[in-house]
Amino acid sequence: VQLVESGGGLVRPGESLRLSCVASGTTFKINVMAWYRRAPGKESEMVAGISTSGGDMINYGDSVKGRFTISRDAAKNTVYLEMNNLKPEDTALYYCNAYGIDNVWQGRGTQVTVSS
DSSP, X not given: OEEEEEOOEEEOTTOOEEEEEEEESSGGGXXXXXXXXXXXXXXXXXXXXXXXXXXXXXXXXXXXXXXXXXXXXXXXXXXXXXXXXXOGGGOEEEEEEEEOSSXXXXXXXXXXXXXO
């Protein structure tokens, strides 16, 4: 499985961005996809996750609840992260993980910078 993220950029506080993560290859092996972020000098943080094997169970990290929304387009093998009311503390490299029964795949990420 290959994962490619896009949609990052430089925005001002309060603005929005939508990130995309496109999966290719043996995508039938994927059960869960999730967004993580890693800010300089900090540990990686789970932002949002969504199951892909029925039910679309979703969970969010506490710091983004109410502002970020994860969704997926199964036909396009794509997971989105809609980020609203962005704050400077949301600045990080956002990357996508995909999980199968015995595998974990990770994308290279897309940079999000929130600054006035």
